[in-house]
Amino acid sequence: MPDQPPRALFFDTFDRHIPTPVLDRASAYTEADWLSLAEAWRRSYGIFTRTFDPSTKFISIDQHHYTALKELLNVRGILPLFNDAELWDLTFAWHRLDPWTDSARGLALLNTQFVTSTLSNGNVSLLEDLKKHGSLPFAHLISSEHFGAYKPSSKVYLGAAEKLGLKPEECALVAAHLRDLRAAKDCGFKAVFVERELEEDWEVEEVAKAKADGWVDIWIDQDTGGFVEVARRFGIQE
Structure with a gap:
């Protein structure tokens, strides 16, 4: 935390x-x-x-x-x-694409305390369709498309913070990819890793080192609740 x-x-x-x-x-x-x-x-x-x-x-x-x-x-x-x-x-x-089973419920909980937004390399229309298809209650939809670049470019992370009128240190990225989180962390974001099956492309040794080094602020292991567990770590109960 x-x-x-x-x-x-x-x-x-x-x-x-x-x-x-x-x-x-x-x-x-x-x-x-x-x-x-x-x-x-x-x-x-x-x-x-x-x-x-x-x-x-x-x-x-x-x-x-x-x-x-x-x-x-x-x-x-x-x-x-x-x-x-x-x-x-x-x-x-x-x-x-169907969302992970905890996604909609976890987002609803997190919306009670935080501003939530996508920050994806998917284009805007793709994100709009994913939100509708999965009934995902994001407050905002922000895409790399808005900044003419793709993560892990710093333009995307810093641009997203600026778009919501926030400083980078007031933001956190929630992702299943440590490469993405490392780049966001280097821009001043907090990092929340939610492990998902078949998503992480780093080697096992690299993942273990990242966990041991402690630069990830919240680490959610696979099959331990996903976004619902993220909410619980922030003190939000169902």
Whole structure:
């Protein structure tokens, strides 16, 4: 628990686990190995956001997903099986990800004490659809798209704090990725790690070191309550 609680909690909303809606939509088109393709598609997202040059023209996550899907299907020799409408239908399956089971309930609790907002590399329309699909009660929707950059760029974290009229030290990032949290921490944010299955891409040794070093302010282990447990750590009871 940080000595001085934050005023706002920002959430890395768009996770990178294999999305069931994507697999469900894909299986309707062809019997290709969609699990391996979806894994490659997911990996392309992380590479794209980490290497994006903010001095160039901004490319949304939707556009990236569309372009990356075409490339992956082409490599597998099955791109001709799809028309453009079908490619976009698959791309927008990312807008229908189901939230973690504790998310809506935990957010409702946290809203009683904090300002809550997304802070995601997902574009604005994607976040709007995820909020609606999952009935997620965020008070604000903030995307990297607002700043023409992608996390872990400091422009995103500092821009989000400024957008809500707050200092970085008045903010905390809640995320399942330590790379994201480390970058936010370096900008003055507090860090709340919520461990989720298959989400963390750091090696086991790196995760253990981060936990031992103590720079994460609140550490929620997997399957211990998620956002509901975050609320409990801040003294909010159901």
